[in-house]
Structures are given as structure tokens and as C-alpha cells.
Amino acid sequence: MTTPDHPSPAPDAPEPRYNDRAYRSPSGIAGGVLLLAIVCWLGIDALVTGEGRTPWLALATMIMLVPLVAAFTLRPAVFADERRLRVRNPLRVVVLPWGAVETFRSGYSNEVVDTAGAKYQLWAVPVSLRARKRAARKEARGEAKGAAAARRGDPHLGRPGEAPAVPSRDMGAVATGPVRAHTDQIMDELRQLHESRAKDARSQGGATVRWAYEIVGPAAAGAVLLAALLAVG
Structure with missing residues (x-):
């Protein structure tokens, strides 16, 4: 019987789960x-x-x-959960446990590279150079507006070294952070999920490919x- 002097050990905290x-x-x-x-x-x-x-x-x-x-x-679709990445391309389905993923690459196409060096294109996450250029222009305009507001002494910016008390409409990218194209944001999410799950014991194994x-x-x-x-x- 458990007494107040010897309380039963608290159950282990449940492992955080990630929505698919x-x-x-x-x-x-x-x-x-x-x-x-x-x-x-x-x-x-x-x-x-x-x-x-x-x-x-x-x-x-x-x-x-x-x-x-x-x-x-x-x-084409890409499915990611807490244990693995599943890439459904036009003619193949590639299943990669997070431990088998080496890195993600973004150039003229988005790719995942496994630890064996094999590359698999992510057909469901196509690269849009136009979207990248549009995001870069938007970020540049936001930075220019933020710099102009700082030169004017915008009260929303506060004193040097302090975060703004109230978001300013002129701050642009300064308030919202770097502007990224939608597919680049998806790749950032996949990289973060890989970094957080790659060393988990349940995320180990080799890549499987099915036609x-x-x-x-x-x-x-x-x-x-x-x-x-x-x-x-």
C-alpha cells in the first residue's frame, strides 16, 4: 500500500505527437x-x-x-508524420523513415536525399521561380519601408534594441520575418520535422520504393x- 511518505512514481510524460x-x-x-x-x-x-x-x-x-x-x-503527394516521410510520385511510392533522410535540397526542383545518397524528387512540391522572385520583391519592399519608418522615428518602432510595442503597417518584413515562397515554406517545415525526429528510435530503418x-x-x-x-x- 502506498503511504504519503512513499508516493507512487508519477507516470512518464506522454511523448509529443505530431499531426500527419x-x-x-x-x-x-x-x-x-x-x-x-x-x-x-x-x-x-x-x-x-x-x-x-x-x-x-x-x-x-x-x-x-x-x-x-x-x-x-x-x-503526387507528400505525407509526413512523426515516424516517416512518404513520397507519392507519379510512378513510384518512396517511404523514408526520418532516420534514413540525409537532407532536403531546393534548387530548380525540391528533392529529398537519403543516407545512401539516393535522390527522390518531390513532385507534389514543385519549385516556382516566379513565386520566389515575388517573395523576394515583397521582402525587399518591406525592408525598405521598415528602414524609412526608422529614419522617420516611427513611434511604433520604440527605442533602439527594443521590440516594437505595436505592429506598424510600414514595418513590412521587419515585423513578419523573411518572406518565403509557399513551396519553400513547405521545405522548411519538412526540414524542421526531420531535425526533431531523425534520432528517434521509432524513426529508424531503410528506404523502401514501390512502383x-x-x-x-x-x-x-x-x-x-x-x-x-x-x-x-
């Missing part, structure tokens, strides 16, 4: 929906009104194109059927 995060490209999804609508519209029209081999050619083309369009526009046969199979079948129809003449 999913990242997709809204522009890619919108473009994919539009392309699929066009392909289906043209294909169904050819099936209904076409003559001779036209319906068969239309059917083979749809079987080949619909999976490919969906794979490169609707399918998306549900995409490759129908597309290949459609391509073979289309080639056969064209060869027959």
Missing part, C-alpha cells in the same frame, strides 16, 4: 482535372459518333492517357492496344 501532414500541388490538381475533362470529352465523343476503327482508337488512347494524366497531376503498377499496368495496356491498332492499319 499532407502536401499537394493545387495548380497540378486543377490542371489535371481540366486535362481529364478534355480527354474524356473527346474520347467519349469519338466512341459515340466515330466510325470504323475510330472508336477502338479512341478507347485505346483513353486507356493509355487517363492513368498517365492522373499520375502526373492528381496523384505504381496500378498506373503502369493500364497505361502499358492502352499503349500496346493503340500500337496494335495502328500496326494493323
Whole structure:
């Protein structure tokens, strides 16, 4: 029996949990929906009104194109939780425990590099050079406004070395910090999550790669059927 002089030990504090995060490209999804609508519209029209081999050619083309369009526009996604990173690219699914991730790279494309040196592109997080330039211009304007406000002696800036008491509309990037493009913000989040979870015992293991046969199979079948129809003449 536990007495007041010997209290029972307090239970271990629960380990913090991280909500699963999913990242997709809204522009890619919108473009994919539009392309699929066009392909289906043209294909169904050819099936209904076409003559001779036209319906068969239309059917083979749809079987080949619909999976490919969906794979490169609707399918890409990046999922991150407390144990691993799952990258769903058009034709492959890559699962990387955080301990297997070496670094993230951002250039003309966003990539994750594992500890073995293999690189995997993040199709769901495309780089937008236009967005980067727009963010850089916005940050430069904010810094210029903040400097001008400081020269005017803006009371919101307070005395040197002190944080402003009230956010000023003229402070721009000074108040909000560096301005980053949306996809660069996503990469920053992934880097922070990697740094916090890489050494966790449950986040260890090797990378696994699986081909998306549900995409490759129908597309290949459609391509073979289309080639056969064209060869027959």
C-alpha cells in the first residue's frame, strides 16, 4: 500500500505527437482535372459518333492517357508524420523513415536525399521561380519601408534594441520575418520535422520504393492496344 511518505512514481510524460501532414500541388490538381475533362470529352465523343476503327482508337488512347494524366497531376503527394516521410510520385511510392533522410535540397526542383545518397524528387512540391522572385520583391519592399519608418522615428518602432510595442503597417518584413515562397515554406517545415525526429528510435530503418503498377499496368495496356491498332492499319 502506498503511504504519503512513499508516493507512487508519477507516470512518464506522454511523448509529443505530431499531426500527419499532407502536401499537394493545387495548380497540378486543377490542371489535371481540366486535362481529364478534355480527354474524356473527346474520347467519349469519338466512341459515340466515330466510325470504323475510330472508336477502338479512341478507347485505346483513353486507356493509355487517363492513368498517365492522373499520375502526373492528381496523384503526387507528400505525407509526413512523426515516424516517416512518404513520397507519392507519379510512378513510384518512396517511404523514408526520418532516420534514413540525409537532407532536403531546393534548387530548380525540391528533392529529398537519403543516407545512401539516393535522390527522390518531390513532385507534389514543385519549385516556382516566379513565386520566389515575388517573395523576394515583397521582402525587399518591406525592408525598405521598415528602414524609412526608422529614419522617420516611427513611434511604433520604440527605442533602439527594443521590440516594437505595436505592429506598424510600414514595418513590412521587419515585423513578419523573411518572406518565403509557399513551396519553400513547405521545405522548411519538412526540414524542421526531420531535425526533431531523425534520432528517434521509432524513426529508424531503410528506404523502401514501390512502383505504381496500378498506373503502369493500364497505361502499358492502352499503349500496346493503340500500337496494335495502328500496326494493323
